[in-house]
Amino acid sequence: MNNPGSDALLQQVADSFAATPDPRLREILASLVRHLHGFIRETGLTEREWMQGIEFLTAVGQTCDDKRQEFILLSDVLGASMQVVAVQSERPAGCTESTVFGPFHVEGASRIANGGDIANGARGEPCTVFGSVRNSDGDPVADAEVDVWQSDDDGLYDVQRPGLPAAQGRGVLRTDAQGRFWFTSVVPVPYPIPTDGPVGRLLDASRRSAWRPAHLHVRIVAPGHDTLITHVFRAGDPHLESDPVFGVRPSLVSSWPGSAEGRRELRFDFVLHRHEAP
Amino acid sequence: MNNPGSDALLQQVADSFAATPDPRLREILASLVRHLHGFIRETGLTEREWMQGIEFLTAVGQTCDDKRQEFILLSDVLGASMQVVAVQSERPAGCTESTVFGPFHVEGASRIANGGDIANGARGEPCTVFGSVRNSDGDPVADAEVDVWQSDDDGLYDVQRPGLPAAQGRGVLRTDAQGRFWFTSVVPVPYPIPTDGPVGRLLDASRRSAWRPAHLHVRIVAPGHDTLITHVFRAGDPHLESDPVFGVRPSLVSSWPGSAEGRRELRFDFVLHRHEAP
Numbered sequence: 001m002n003n004p005g006s007d008a009l010l011q012q013v014a015d016s017f018a019a020t021p022d023p024r025l026r027e028i029l030a031s032l033v034r035h036l037h038g039f040i041r042e043t044g045l046t047e048r049e050w051m052q053g054i055e056f057l058t059a060v061g062q063t064c065d066d067k068r069q070e071f072i073l074l075s076d077v078l079g080a081s082m083q084v085v086a087v088q089s090e091r092p093a094g095c096t097e098s099t100v101f102g103p104f105h106v107e108g109a110s111r112i113a114n115g116g117d118i119a120n121g122a123r124g125e126p127c128t129v130f131g132s133v134r135n136s137d138g139d140p141v142a143d144a145e146v147d148v149w150q151s152d153d154d155g156l157y158d159v160q161r162p163g164l165p166a167a168q169g170r171g172v173l174r175t176d177a178q179g180r181f182w183f184t185s186v187v188p189v190p191y192p193i194p195t196d197g198p199v200g201r202l203l204d205a206s207r208r209s210a211w212r213p214a215h216l217h218v219r220i221v222a223p224g225h226d227t228l229i230t231h232v233f234r235a236g237d238p239h240l241e242s243d244p245v246f247g248v249r250p251s252l253v254s255s256w257p258g259s260a261e262g263r264r265e266l267r268f269d270f271v272l273h274r275h276e277a278p
Numbered sequence: 279m280n281n282p283g284s285d286a287l288l289q290q291v292a293d294s295f296a297a298t299p300d301p302r303l304r305e306i307l308a309s310l311v312r313h314l315h316g317f318i319r320e321t322g323l324t325e326r327e328w329m330q331g332i333e334f335l336t337a338v339g340q341t342c343d344d345k346r347q348e349f350i351l352l353s354d355v356l357g358a359s360m361q362v363v364a365v366q367s368e369r370p371a372g373c374t375e376s377t378v379f380g381p382f383h384v385e386g387a388s389r390i391a392n393g394g395d396i397a398n399g400a401r402g403e404p405c406t407v408f409g410s411v412r413n414s415d416g417d418p419v420a421d422a423e424v425d426v427w428q429s430d431d432d433g434l435y436d437v438q439r440p441g442l443p444a445a446q447g448r449g450v451l452r453t454d455a456q457g458r459f460w461f462t463s464v465v466p467v468p469y470p471i472p473t474d475g476p477v478g479r480l481l482d483a484s485r486r487s488a489w490r491p492a493h494l495h496v497r498i499v500a501p502g503h504d505t506l507i508t509h510v511f512r513a514g515d516p517h518l519e520s521d522p523v524f525g526v527r528p529s530l531v532s533s534w535p536g537s538a539e540g541r542r543e544l545r546f547d548f549v550l551h552r553h554e555a556p
Binding site: 006009010012013016017019020021022024025026027028029031032033035036037038039040041042043044045046047049050054057058059060061062064069071072075078079080081082083084085086087088101205206207208242246 | 284287288290291294295297298299300302303304305306307309310311313314315316317318319320321322323324325327328332335336337338339340342347349350353356357358359360361362363364365366379483484485486520524
């Protein structure tokens with residue numbers, strides 16, 4: 001370490017938080033202080049660089065409004081969001097892997113019967129999705145709630161199109177007795193995360209791509225099982241290796257091949273982690 | 279580490295910044311990513327805690343305006359601002375120690391002749407300050423620019439009192455041929471940092487004091503020497519041990535004793551680090 005800084009100061013700061021009544025907050029603050037000071041000492045951060053950091057974080061906060069969350073975006077492009085997913089999802093092999101939730105989910109979307117259309121006017125190449133849900137013992141999970149959402153052919157979610165008369169590209173299904181669900185929609189396409197704010201400047205300064213590979217969002221909730229939040233990515237997408245939010249896991253990549261009738265179809269099997277009996 | 283998280287993910291994030299053209303930005307981002315992921319993995323941060331963190335940082339950004347910088351305040355109460363000072367001010371023993379700059383300095387304050395009054399109407403107990411400036415070789419530093427600023431008897435700086443006709447409690451002096459400067463003012467008093475924002479909530483949740491011990495700010499600029507940014511604290515102040523911004527160094531504590539005429543006086547000798555001859 002070229003810039004030793006002050007051990008005594010670090011200890012003093014750590015001590016100042018030692019009387020925090022909530023033990024979990026105390027634990028989090030202790031770790032935060034150690035890493036924050038470690039970062040400053042390791043880099044020998046200058047006053048000018050510190051001020052640039054202050055100005056950057058301020059701009060991130062001020063870019064947030066009721067439609068946009070630039071701090072989540074910053075967390076995403078630093079891989080922090082995905083690391084939170086990773087530390088929380090230690091599941092047995094064979095279970096479907098989790099990935100980031102993303103900012104475009106809407107709670108309470110319309111219920112769609114199996115076979116129904118979630119596109120609801122969203123433009124794109126038509127497709128059918130056939131899913132199955134089973135648990136880590138191999139048993140089908142009936143009556144699971146399957147929430148799906150996706151962008152349209154322009155790479156936009158319905159919430160990014162003000163004034164739409166109804167939701168598009170989202171819906172909530174329920175698995176049948178054999179754990180199956182199916183619906184029609186459009187094929188998702190790649191899209192860039194917002195680049196007109198400070199996070200866009202960070203990606204630009206580090207020559208990183210803003211393009212997320214095409215994906216379908218899926219959340220599956222079933223009593224007695226861990227909730228699964230994941231994506232299905234599209235095989236062959238040129239952005240799979242450079243997802244700006246680090247959400248891709250090879251096990252989540254699938255294809256939407258054309259069927260005999262020429263219509264594209266996705267087939268994907270989801271495996272939930274069943275809770276141990278109490 | 280109870281929650282291993284993902285080494286592969288950390289590596290992937292680190293790699294994503296490897297092509298950053300600016301080598302210093304690349305170095306800073308590499309350290310930031312390692313510490314940010316270390317913090318998440320070490321604490322096993324949950325999705326809910328992560329969201330609380332996002333909301334806290336967003337509120338900090340949105341509390342900033344042209345008169346208030348809540349991110350600097352956050353940096354201050356986490357000891358980060360003082361650690362930046364510490365890593366940048368490795369000076370030979372005998373030189374006056376630095377401390378935080380704080381948010382209340384005004385560039386271009388009025389020039390005051392030695393013996394003049396910087397209070398300019400600010401209320402408080404009258405005092406006289408006698409300072410000397412010498413360098414690490416013991417030689418007096420003539421013609422150094424000495425910028426001083428302080429709160430009034432209510433613990434407020436002039437910039438916190440909208441509508442004042444002129445600056446109060448600040449001024450720029452110049453050392454004489456013997457390296458001396460002197461002025462009249464009022465005795466500084468303790469004051470709380472702003473507690474009505476998210477940083478105040480953090481101090482409250484960790485049962486920390488918001489009160490800064492009484493101090494006089496001093497910045498000394500002299501050609502051929504390192505600029506010194508420091509405070510002189512008041513001995514006996516009950517808040518010396520719990521300064522919320524960690525600015526106190528024992529060598530900076532002095533007293534403002536009463537003189538024979540009953541008027542309080544501060545005497546303080548400042549020692550600058552002289553640059554090596556090129």
